[in-house]
Amino acid sequence: MSEIKKYTCVVCPKGCSLVVEKANGEIKVTGQKCPRGEVYGKTEMTDPRRVITSTVAVAGGKEPVTSVKTTQGVPKGQIFDVMSTINSVKLKSPCKRGDIIIKNINGTGADLVVTRSC
Numbered sequence: 001m002s003e004i005k006k007y008t009c010v011v012c013p014k015g016c017s018l019v020v021e022k023a024n025g026e027i028k029v030t031g032q033k034c035p036r037g038e039v040y041g042k043t044e045m046t047d048p049r050r051v052i053t054s055t056v057a058v059a060g061g062k063e064p065v066t067s068v069k070t071t072q073g074v075p076k077g078q079i080f081d082v083m084s085t086i087n088s089v090k091l092k093s094p095c096k097r098g099d100i101i102i103k104n105i106n107g108t109g110a111d112l113v114v115t116r117s118c
């Protein structure tokens with residue numbers, strides 16, 4: 001028995017339409033214009049992840065919030081928990097772009113980093 005899913009590759013702006021077929025324990029990807037699409041399609045089928053971008057509160061800075069993101073995708077099933085953690089963060093100014101706020105956030109393997117100095 002096989003499972004077929006369609007995805008749009010979001011790794012680059014070309015947005016290739018992928019067809020991913022899982023059969024007999026093997027996953028075959030078609031429609032990609034480069035090898036990154038194959039990796040993306042296989043990951044979407046087996047362990048979909050998303051990079052999270054958000055904002056956190058800052059005390060003592062020019063702006064009341066600054067922007068943050070995860071350094072890599074987190075499992076889709078954990079996005080709600082990761083967002084709860086991000087929403088509980090309160091930074092103190094100063095902070096600079098690239099500062100790690102939380103290492104291995106919620107055990108996902110991704111770090112939460114500042115993307116705008118504050």
Ligand code: SF4
Nearest residue numbers: 009012015016034037
């Ligand atoms: S398959 Fe390659 S070329 Fe196509 S959208 Fe993905 S990264 Fe871009």
